[in-house]
Amino acid sequence: MTLPPIITFRQVSKFYGHGEATIRALDRIDLSITAGEFVSIMGPSGSGKSTAMNIIGGLDVPSSGEYLFQGIPTSGFDRAQLTLLRRHMLGFVFQGFNLLARTSAVENVELPLVYRGMDHRERRSRAMTALEQVGLKGREGHTSQELSGGQQQRVAIARAIVTDPAVLLADEPTGNLDTRTSAEIMELITRLNRDNGITVIMVTHEEDIAAYGKRLLRFVDGHLASDQAQVKEHTHVL
Amino acid sequence: MFFETAKLAWRAISRNMLRSFLTVLGVVIGVAAVIAMVTVGNGTTAKVQAELSRLGTNTLFVRPGQWGPGRASSEAKRFNDKDVLAIQEQVTGLRAVAPLNRGTATVIAGGANHSSSVIGTTNDYLIAQDWDLSLGRSFLANEDRGGQAACMIGETVRKELFGAANPVGQSIRVSNVACPVVGVLAVKGQSGMGDDQDDTVIMPLKLHQRRIGGTTTISSIILSAQDGVATTKVQSDVESLLRERRRIAIGREDDFSVNDMSQIAAAMTGTTVLLTGLLGAVAAVSLLVGGIGIMNIMLVSVTERTREIGIRLAIGALERQVLTQFLVEAVMLSIFGGISGIIAGLALAYGVVSFLGVPFVASPTIILLAFAFSAMIGMVFGYFPARRAAQLNPIEALRHE
Numbered sequence: 001m002t003l004p005p006i007i008t009f010r011q012v013s014k015f016y017g018h019g020e021a022t023i024r025a026l027d028r029i030d031l032s033i034t035a036g037e038f039v040s041i042m043g044p045s046g047s048g049k050s051t052a053m054n055i056i057g058g059l060d061v062p063s064s065g066e067y068l069f070q071g072i073p074t075s076g077f078d079r080a081q082l083t084l085l086r087r088h089m090l091g092f093v094f095q096g097f098n099l100l101a102r103t104s105a106v107e108n109v110e111l112p113l114v115y116r117g118m119d120h121r122e123r124r125s126r127a128m129t130a131l132e133q134v135g136l137k138g139r140e141g142h143t144s145q146e147l148s149g150g151q152q153q154r155v156a157i158a159r160a161i162v163t164d165p166a167v168l169l170a171d172e173p174t175g176n177l178d179t180r181t182s183a184e185i186m187e188l189i190t191r192l193n194r195d196n197g198i199t200v201i202m203v204t205h206e207e208d209i210a211a212y213g214k215r216l217l218r219f220v221d222g223h224l225a226s227d228q229a230q231v232k233e234h235t236h237v238l
Numbered sequence: 239m240f241f242e243t244a245k246l247a248w249r250a251i252s253r254n255m256l257r258s259f260l261t262v263l264g265v266v267i268g269v270a271a272v273i274a275m276v277t278v279g280n281g282t283t284a285k286v287q288a289e290l291s292r293l294g295t296n297t298l299f300v301r302p303g304q305w306g307p308g309r310a311s312s313e314a315k316r317f318n319d320k321d322v323l324a325i326q327e328q329v330t331g332l333r334a335v336a337p338l339n340r341g342t343a344t345v346i347a348g349g350a351n352h353s354s355s356v357i358g359t360t361n362d363y364l365i366a367q368d369w370d371l372s373l374g375r376s377f378l379a380n381e382d383r384g385g386q387a388a389c390m391i392g393e394t395v396r397k398e399l400f401g402a403a404n405p406v407g408q409s410i411r412v413s414n415v416a417c418p419v420v421g422v423l424a425v426k427g428q429s430g431m432g433d434d435q436d437d438t439v440i441m442p443l444k445l446h447q448r449r450i451g452g453t454t455t456i457s458s459i460i461l462s463a464q465d466g467v468a469t470t471k472v473q474s475d476v477e478s479l480l481r482e483r484r485r486i487a488i489g490r491e492d493d494f495s496v497n498d499m500s501q502i503a504a505a506m507t508g509t510t511v512l513l514t515g516l517l518g519a520v521a522a523v524s525l526l527v528g529g530i531g532i533m534n535i536m537l538v539s540v541t542e543r544t545r546e547i548g549i550r551l552a553i554g555a556l557e558r559q560v561l562t563q564f565l566v567e568a569v570m571l572s573i574f575g576g577i578s579g580i581i582a583g584l585a586l587a588y589g590v591v592s593f594l595g596v597p598f599v600a601s602p603t604i605i606l607l608a609f610a611f612s613a614m615i616g617m618v619f620g621y622f623p624a625r626r627a628a629q630l631n632p633i634e635a636l637r638h639e
Binding site for chain 1: 553555
């Protein structure tokens with residue numbers, strides 16, 4: 001017995017606006033992603049890649065077609081059910097880090113657990129473990145202003161993985177970072193995918209960042225222009 | 239979870255301490271005003287009641303017309319000597335029956351003059367009021383009944399006209415009536431209503447009627463029941479006697495009233511109820527304004543923190559959880575306003591009360607009410623901004639700068 005793919009798009013379309021001014025952000029996309037994959041998504045702006053990410057992340061819903069998560073159709077989900085999908089299954093990493101200002105690293109990491117109603121002690125220990133995993137042990141008391149961009153993104157990654165999500169959604173995770181720090185972050189994400197078995201879906205516009213993925217999707221004008229496996233093994237020096 | 243929410247709310251409030259303070263100022267002022275006024279009002283009422291009860295519960299006041307707020311008594315027929323005589327003869331259990339006419343007149347002695355309250359009555363008045371003399375004597379029979387000129391003066395009048403000298407035996411002119419001073423009244427101080435009881439000249443009723451009032455009628459009668467006699471019985475006896483004498487048909491209302499002090503106190507409290515109602519209206523308006531202030535600043539806060547809300551929604555906060563967070567923040571704000579208002583109001587009341595010399599009577603009911611009301615203000619006016627926060631679209635919120 002084979003498990004259903006973790007992400008399935010069946011003829012998913014997304015329109016914005018009405019009548020003549022209708023913009024077709026996604027046009028009948030078919031897609032399936034299996035658990036454990038590391039998928040890079042590229043495409044020019046307006047190609048639909050962000051819309052696809054938003055739909056996968058439960059932040060947006062298709063105008064037509066069906067989005068299935070672990071084989072379960074989500075078309076009937078209301079706002080609260082989509083929130084619960086995000087809360088229990090997905091972790092988000094954004095280009096702008098999106099940490100809470102004037103809040104310590106460990107409290108930022110704890111945030112998703114707070115909404116799960118986890119008690120303080122367990123929350124704290126899980127957040128500390130997550131921070132250790134991203135290499136920020138000893139920095140838990142620092143607020144985001146006191147951390148470098150790379151460290152902030154590590155906190156964001158810790159926040160995304162603290163709930164043990166099935167899928168990590170990364171939207172331009174290295175967009176605000178220099179080359180060296182980008183490489184470190186990508187190695188971290190690669191390791192999470194390889195060692196923890198987290199499915200990674202990452203949007204980027206940089207070829208060398210996309211190359212970290214094992215599969216590359218290219219979006220053009222709302223269509224899936226290409227879908228190919230990447231064999232190139234990234235070598236790195238630490 | 240609740241603790242977390244409260245902690246978050248406190249952080250958001252304390253981050254902008256000055257703004258938070260200015261926001262709740264409306265609530266603070268509204269609550270403080272109500273607490274201060276009610277507390278001072280309670281103190282005054284307590285003092286008046288203490289004063290009234292000191293006068294004794296065995297004292298009855300007989301006046302023409304119905305007495306109480308909104309009742310005019312000027313139309314009603316006044317009493318006469320025969321009414322007083324009839325009460326003295328026919329009602330048992332009385333210690334004193336004092337007819338009373340009151341006016342204001344200029345009192346002159348030597349070069350000094352002073353405007354004072356002038357009472358025409360009998361020696362019974364001193365009995366009914368438990369009033370002693372510090373110097374001299376009360377009226378002799380020919381003065382008391384016959385109206386021969388003689389005056390007893392209060393301490394204030396004595397001081398104004400004679401300074402340190404002994405006034406007994408001296409002559410004063412009360413509105414052109416020459417009157418020898420026969421006695422000086424013991425010091426009584428302020429009455430519950432705040433007027434100086436020692437600023438008084440007492441003369442025989444007959445003299446007052448003839449030379450001051452130009453009348454043969456009596457405006458009121460003070461009765462004092464003997465110890466152990468129920469005032470209710472005296473009251474009903476006097477009422478039926480006067481009804482008969484004034485020929486009031488059965489079924490018609492009395493055109494006079496007989497009240498004891500507790501009834502008068504109750505009537506006075508009746509006036510306070512009206513005042514309290516007015517006060518409540520003022521408070522409601524200021525709390526409404528305060529509530530709108532809170533709503534305004536919460537809307538600003540939601541806009542400012544759009545991105546934060548977006549993050550929270552994206553990582554798994556339910557609408558309900560975001561709503562609760564902002565609602566708790568609004569309620570916390572308004573409760574802080576309420577508590578500050580209660581403290582400020584009590585402090586203000588304490589100052590005013592010490593200045594007026596009335597007791598400090600803090601009412602737990604009004605304090606609890608003010609607290610509950612301010613919490614409710616936060617709930618009502620925080621709901622709309624909180625709902626707006628909860629219903630934000632996470633994608634747009636995350637994009638917000």
